[in-house]
Amino acid sequence: MTGAKAIVTSLEQEGVTTVFGYPGAAICPVYDCLRESPICHILVRQEQNAGHAAAAYGRISGRPGVCIATSGPGALNLLTALATAYMDSVPLVAITGQVPSDQLGRDVFQEADITGAAEPFTKHSFLVKNAADIPRIMKEAFYLASTGRQGPVLIDLPVDIQTQELDFLYPESVSIRGYNPSAKANPLQLRRVVEAIAAARRPVICAGGGVFGAGARAQMRAFAERCRIPVVTTMMGLGLMPSSHPLYFGMLGSFGSSAANYAIRHSDLLILIGTRAGDRAMRQPGVLEKRTRIIHIDIDPAEIRKNMEANIPLVADARLALEDLGENCQAADTGMWLAELKEKLGAGAPFSDCPAFVNPHRLVAALTERLDSDAIYIADVGLNQIWSARSARIKEGRFLTSGGMGTMGYALPAAMGARLATTARQVVAVMGDGGFQMSMQELATLCQHDIPVRMVVLRNDSLGLVRQIQKQEYAGRYEAVDLSGGPDFAALAQVYGIRAMTLSDNDEIDEAVDALLAGEKSFLLQCLVSPDEPAL
Amino acid sequence: MKHTISVLVENHAGVLSRITGLFSRRGFNIDSLAVGVTEDKTVSRMTIVVEGDSYTVEQLEKQLNKVVDVIKVRTIPQQDLxxxxxxxxxxxxxxxxxxxxxxxxxxxxxxxxxxxxxxxxxxxxxxxxxxxxxxxxxxxxxxxxxxxxxxxxxxxxxxxxxxx
Missing domain, CATH: 3.30.70.1150 (ACT-like. Chain A, domain 2)
Structure with a gap:
């Protein structure tokens, strides 16, 4: 068969059913083979969105999402999505067309060194030089993307390789001598963790996105419940515990809850699981290091002691480690500690409403209260992300966002991908008008492929978070944050044939949310929000 | 303090740029870097001399280990050098x-x-x-x-x- 056919057959062997992409001359042979494959191809309107959609597909399905683009600009448009997936450790396989091998390096039409450009943002990349290598490379790419600390893998495929003949045999197993991710925890270290937990009076678990990556949500919850240890999460860890869980004390960090930040500041044992202790979550790791003992559980040894000192490092797959800990740890006497934290949780500040505008906290709370238990909530980046993270009440569903890279325009394409990774779960994308306008061309994709996504655009006609920074740190000298000029987004959606409405009154939130969630089709809810509505 | 790190890597194109890219990206200052093939022709060996504290060297070793083309990383103890x-x-x-x-x-x-x-x-x-x-x-x-x-x-x- 040809190299192109080998690519498509390998995708089928990996169980891929949906790919996201945008064709071009240098990837045409692959598209010619996709035509005859049962794999469903979703034609996005810009390659970056194929990357985000595939990444969200990967986050929800637990298997690498797949995106395809052509050489040069097509591949380059994927870069931001690759970097976004890399920062959030999301399994993703990107396939790009490339100019013919014999013309590589001559700056021919639509040539870009994409493996070079993507090097800092990919877990690994391949430039295929021989069609016979395709089965091995595809097998390795899926293996690398989905094991250890997950991440994006890029395969760059010169167009002549796609038409080269090979004997196809898909390998059964993978052997990469430089890649042996450790999964099982060192028993000695594990025992030290158990002892430290037994000795702690004020322990707290700080869980991050790595727990989702390891598919260890249930194990983490079971461990916390058995040992009666309070849990806080990073933004990437939102949803690991239901918001209403008695052991859950919210998200930590600069935009987090005071209870969560109190918990880690006053703990005597901090158990980090699947988190790199990033700067947005822990602003002063040095101060914490002095106050508390730290256990750091992570699959990536390089994360341990990178941002924060660890008294007991434990390199392991979070699921295996948590299973072990769940079996071996005893319930701790944390009654007093939990009561102290409960007090800090308080009732939360009352809503302060602006007349003629929607209070985004009210809206997010009402929306998430009404969502199905397993719904997927996707927040974009900016004020909407902070409002969402603070006010969303997650039950058994997911909260997806671009946590590490903070990529605006993520939510809408991610919602498409997330929805296609499930059969019937509700998917809601909550965006600002800035982020929405970075990817609103995908409304056409929703229509073309009939993907039902509930969209909320929190519209303040400004780049709210930047505006707030200019207000607070630059004495109100606003520059380039006025976003007026956009159309009525509800009317815009209706032109696409998408149902839509505008909300500007807090008293009508419930009806608007009902309309948003009703029916089987996409819906866009435009909410008018005051430009002065603060982050916190 | 100077540290001498030996790195075994796959002997194919693009590996050197992966390693040097890592140095600049993560802000490691390298005194010297020498590469050559080993007794196994599919493997190259790099000797990297780096100036830095133990945190820097630990990070460098760990980040090098993450590169898929890197097979082994060892810091040679000063007295055995x-x-x-x-x-x-x-x-x-x-x-x-x-x-x-x-x-x-x-x-x-x-x-x-x-x-x-x-x-x-x-x-x-x-x-x-x-x-x-x-x-x-x-x-x-x-x-x-x-x-x-x-x-x-x-x-x-x-x-x-x-x-x-």
Whole structure:
């Protein structure tokens, strides 16, 4: 068969059913083979969105999402999505067309060194030089993307390789001598963790996105419940515990809850699981290091002691480690500690409403209260992300966002991908008008492929978070944050044939949310929000 | 403090740029980097000398280990270090100074590898400090060119760093 056919057959062997992409001359042979494959191809309107959609597909399905683009600009448009997936450790396989091998390096039409450009943002990349290598490379790419600390893998495929003949045999197993991710925890270290937990009076678990990556949500919850240890999460860890869980004390960090930040500041044992202790979550790791003992559980040894000192490092797959800990740890006497934290949780500040505008906290709370238990909530980046993270009440569903890279325009394409990774779960994308306008061309994709996504655009006609920074740190000298000029987004959606409405009154939130969630089709809810509505 | 790190990598195209890209991206300052093929032709060995504290070296080792093409990373303990560097150095040498330079070469165990009417080229293979010393000694003879290979190193004793 040809190299192109080998690519498509390998995708089928990996169980891929949906790919996201945008064709071009240098990837045409692959598209010619996709035509005859049962794999469903979703034609996005810009390659970056194929990357985000595939990444969200990967986050929800637990298997690498797949995106395809052509050489040069097509591949380059994927870069931001690759970097976004890399920062959030999301399994993703990107396939790009490339100019013919014999013309590589001559700056021919639509040539870009994409493996070079993507090097800092990919877990690994391949430039295929021989069609016979395709089965091995595809097998390795899926293996690398989905094991250890997950991440994006890029395969760059010169167009002549796609038409080269090979004997196809898909390998059964993978052997990469430089890649042996450790999964099982060192028993000695594990025992030290158990002892430290037994000795702690004020322990707290700080869980991050790595727990989702390891598919260890249930194990983490079971461990916390058995040992009666309070849990806080990073933004990437939102949803690991239901918001209403008695052991859950919210998200930590600069935009987090005071209870969560109190918990880690006053703990005597901090158990980090699947988190790199990033700067947005822990602003002063040095101060914490002095106050508390730290256990750091992570699959990536390089994360341990990178941002924060660890008294007991434990390199392991979070699921295996948590299973072990769940079996071996005893319930701790944390009654007093939990009561102290409960007090800090308080009732939360009352809503302060602006007349003629929607209070985004009210809206997010009402929306998430009404969502199905397993719904997927996707927040974009900016004020909407902070409002969402603070006010969303997650039950058994997911909260997806671009946590590490903070990529605006993520939510809408991610919602498409997330929805296609499930059969019937509700998917809601909550965006600002800035982020929405970075990817609103995908409304056409929703229509073309009939993907039902509930969209909320929190519209303040400004780049709210930047505006707030200019207000607070630059004495109100606003520059380039006025976003007026956009159309009525509800009317815009209706032109696409998408149902839509505008909300500007807090008293009508419930009806608007009902309309948003009703029916089987996409819906866009435009909410008018005051430009002065603060982050916190 | 200087640390000497041996890295075994896959011997194929693009690996060197992955490693050097990592250094600049993560802000590691490298004193020297030397690469060559090993007893196994599919494997290259890099010797990296880096200046830094233990945090820097630990991070560097861990980040190197994450590169899929990297097979093994070892920091060679200072006391077990066998290290050498090769230098070629060309300086002015006329009838009057030639014998002085010859004396220096003799004492320093350097060889004369090229000679013209006005210049002399020396070769020395020794510890990096000794190369510095030779360069210092030749300064007054108007050095034209210096080329150093970077340090290569093995660990003293029977222990070997290889793929097995």
């Amino acid at each position: 066998i290290s050498r560097e090769l230098m070629l150095i060309k300086c002015n040498a006329t009838g009057r100074t030639r014998s002085e330079i010859l004396d220096i070469a003799k004492i320093m165990n350097a060889n004369i590898v090229d000679l013209t009417k006005n210049t002399m080229t020396l070769e020395i293979c020794d510890l990096p400090d000794r190369l510095d010393l030779l360069e210092e000694l030749l300064k007054s003879y108007n050095i034209q060119e210096v080329m150093r290979t970077g340090t290569i190193a093995l660990q003293r004793g029977g222990a070997a760093i290889n793929v097995k």
